[in-house]
Amino acid sequence: MNEPAQAAAAPLFNPLSPEFIRNPYPHYDHLRQLDPVHITAHGMYLVSRHADVSSVLRDKRFGKDFVERSTRRYGPKIMEEPIFRSMSHWMLQQDPPDHTRLRGLVVKAFTARRVEDMRPRIQEVVDRTLDRVIPQGQMDLIEDFAFRLPVTIICDMLGIPKEHREVFFSGTRDSGRILDPVPLTPEDIAKSNANYVLSQMYFQQLFELRRKQPGDDLTTQLVQAEEDGSKLTNEELTANIILLFGAGHETTVNLIGNGLLALYRNPDQLALLKARPELIANAIEEFLRYDSSVQMTGRVTLESIDDLGDKKIPKGETVLCLLGSANRDPAAYPDQPDRLDITRPNVRPLSFGGGIHFCLGAQLARIEAEIAISTLLRRLPDLRLDDAQNPEWRPTFVLRGLKRLPARW
Structure with missing residues (x-):
């Protein structure tokens, strides 16, 4: 009799436990069924159904209010910590009008037209990466392949000189815990x-370099906005360049890695994509849905809310939206949501968020993943993973990705 009682006492949401990190989806299933608006051990409201997540992301009664939220959690001195002070200036953590002003300064670099024009450069980076590793007969698909592409492209966009980049390629990827x-x-x-x-x-x-030697890049553009004085402070400039660098590669590395793992765990889908490479764009949407590289995003109630699930939520409370759970909700995807299906119709994953904070780089991430995965399958048709069943995940929850993924051919 004892065991079920103990199992029942286990928290519904324990995101840093090894079994949760290995496979969060059965846990999401429980949340959607048992307590779709769940109050966590730390007093936050957790939303797991597709309809609720979707509405919170677009509802103006929910905002970011980062300073107030952080102060409530950590006490009034938390904004003296450099990392929190920096995050308070991220456009990702801002509400209008500051969010509107900051996003307006960078949005031009991510237009569909500009991103489409980057295809040849993305293809060149992928081919050069593969040229280097193919003679070795083996590689870590994360470090040697998935990581190098988005880091190179975001370095291009930010105008980081080629001779400075090695430090970024060899950098550690342990910053995800902050989220x-x-x-x-x-x-x-x-x-x-x-x-x-x-x-x-x-x-x-x-910034000093780009003040003296302006280029056709985002850093130059933002440095000039800062010099204008009214548009951007130095602290905002620094915080948002760091945000763009991190967001510009972290999630894409995970999209490529998680997508490849899903394919090789589903040999029928792998064979189908090799036979019909024109399915790649839809396959990327399905990878985003099936195992999102961002599992959660947060909001704060800007007024009290009484129409979300069965809970009344006071003003100033944190509401966490489980994107990974919403993407597998049978109410949104009635046809076997836990199955990978690269031909699935009408895939509209919430992996890039929604509303005013919809991911700036969504189209860039899609194109990078599309070119990376299709080129890999074409050039290394006999590639196989060393261990598709027990890969090593990074010990972070919000940013879901693999630590390494060894493969050989």
Whole structure:
């Protein structure tokens, strides 16, 4: 009799537990069925159904209110920590009018036309990466392949000189913890501060370089907006360049890695994509839906809410939207949502968020993943994973991705 009682006492949402990180989807299933608007151990409201997530992302009664939210969780001194002060200036954490002003400064670099024009450059980077590793007969698909492409492209966009890039290719990828919905320890904060200070030092040098030698890049554009004085402060400039660099590669690395893992775990879908390469664009949408590289995004109630599920939510509360759960909700995808199907019709994943914070780089990420995965399958048709069943996941929840994915051919 004892075991079920213990199992029942386990929290419905324990995002950093190894089994949750390995496969969060059965846990989401429980949440959607048992408690679709769930209050977590840390007092946050967790929304898991597609309809609810979708409506929160687009509803103006929900905002970001980052400073107030962080102060409530960590106390009034938290904004003295460099990493929190920097994040408070991220456009991702801003509400209008600041969000509108900051996003307006960078949106031109991500228009559909500009991103389409980057296809030849993306293809060149993928081919050069494969030329380097093919003679070796093996590689880590994350570090040697998925990681190099989006880092190279975001370096291009930000005008980071080629001779500065090696440090970014060899950099550690342990910054994801700052976004997880579990309070950070003082050690976590100290580590994040140290990483932030190093980034800040580098980008301040880059700003100096682009003031003296302007280029056709985002950094030059933002430095000029800062010099205008009314558009951007130096602190905002630094914070948002760091955000663009991180967001510009982290999630795409995971999209490529998670997509490849899903394909190789589903040999019928892999064979289908090899036979019909024209399915790649729809396949990318299905990878985004099936195993999203961003599992969650947060909002704050700007007024009290009484029409979300069965809960009344007071003003100022944090509401966490489980994008990964919404993407597998049978109410939105009635035909076997837990199955990978690259021919699935009407796939509209919520992986890029929604509303005013819809991901700026969504189209760029799609095209990078499309070119990377289709080129890999074409050039290495006999590639096989060392261990598709037990890969090593990164110990973070919001940013879902693999630590490594060894393969050979």
